[in-house]
Amino acid sequence: MNQDLQDLKAKALAIHERLCAVYGCPIPYFHTLDPLSELISSLLSHRTRNADSGHAYKALRARYADWAEMMNAPLEEVEETIQGVTWPEQKAPRLQAVLRALQERHGALSLDFLKDMPVEEARAWLESIPGIGPKTSAAVLSFSTLRKAALPVDSHHHRVAVRTGLIARNVAVGPSHAVLFALLPSEWDAQTVYDNHEVMMLHGQRCCFFNSPACGRCAILELCPTGQARMRGEDAPVAKPSRTQPIGTSSRYRDGP
Ligand code: SF4
Numbered sequence: 010m011n012q013d014l015q016d017l018k019a020k021a022l023a024i025h026e027r028l029c030a031v032y033g034c035p036i037p038y039f040h041t042l043d044p045l046s047e048l049i050s051s052l053l054s055h056r057t058r059n060a061d062s063g064h065a066y067k068a069l070r071a072r073y074a075d076w077a078e079m080m081n082a083p084l085e086e087v088e089e090t091i092q093g094v095t096w097p098e099q100k101a102p103r104l105q106a107v108l109r110a111l112q113e114r115h116g117a118l119s120l121d122f123l124k125d126m127p128v129e130e131a132r133a134w135l136e137s138i139p140g141i142g143p144k145t146s147a148a149v150l151s152f153s154t155l156r157k158a159a160l161p162v163d164s165h166h167h168r169v170a171v172r173t174g175l176i177a178r179n180v181a182v183g184p185s186h187a188v189l190f191a192l193l194p195s196e197w198d199a200q201t202v203y204d205n206h207e208v209m210m211l212h213g214q215r216c217c218f219f220n221s222p223a224c225g226r227c228a229i230l231e232l233c234p235t236g237q238a239r240m241r242g243e244d245a246p247v248a249k250p251s252r253t254q255p256i257g258t259s260s261r262y263r264d265g266p
Pocket residue numbers: 169172173216217218222223224225227228229230233234235236237
């Protein structure tokens with residue numbers, strides 16, 4: 010392993026430990042959904058406030074007896090049910106198309122079979138379905154009852170990674186999944202990988218803000234070249250993410266439409 014990679018791995022670990030001390034690891038899982046339901050929830054949540062996507066998810070559960078019924082429902086009805094999320098006119102057909110693809114490829118509307126698959130294989134299987142990207146596949150494997158060691162990267166997590174120099178600023182959210190996961194110790198279990206995503210996301214939400222990061226009270230200032238430059242008053246712009254990536258509002262686990 011070259012020295013640069015070793016240094017980055019050591020930095021990723023140090024950041025994780027410091028942020029865990031701030032936000033309190035282990036962090037409880039926020040969902041106990043089966044993997045297919047987690048997939049629906051994740052697809053609804055792209056660029057949508059958590060409260061609104063949660064509301065839409067509950068509306069679907071209340072309207073349809075199961076996901077098969079939603080798959081076969083009139084498109085306009087599904088769209089009407091999820092009003093309140095962003096782009097319901099795109100998300101409704103996508104939800105139905107993803108379910109049809111699953112039915113066709115697996116022969117059943119269930120993702121429980123992923124439980125016995127290695128993480129990378131399971132991610133590749135999910136991402137072979139149009140409309141499922143790296144963030145959604147990782148969310149399904151990590152946040153659902155599968156509880157696998159997959160690392161989702163949302164816009165907050167990505168911003169902290171860019172500013173601390175864990176990834177170059179031109180690495181967009183999608184490709185950053187593999188790069189950031191490769192920096193984590195390979196022996197980490199699912200809970201610790203989940204904690205890593207959560208603490209990076211929380212730090213982006215509560216301290217490393219998009220416009221005015223609170224570097225003066227940041228627990229990882231010592232490890233962050235962007236924050237150090239700002240504190241020195243250097244004319245260094247805050248390292249902003251690449252414009253090729255989406256800037257979410259309260260994104261947790263979402264890919265683009
Ligand atoms: S030092 Fe500033 S830029 Fe760096 S992670 Fe902390 S808040 Fe963000």
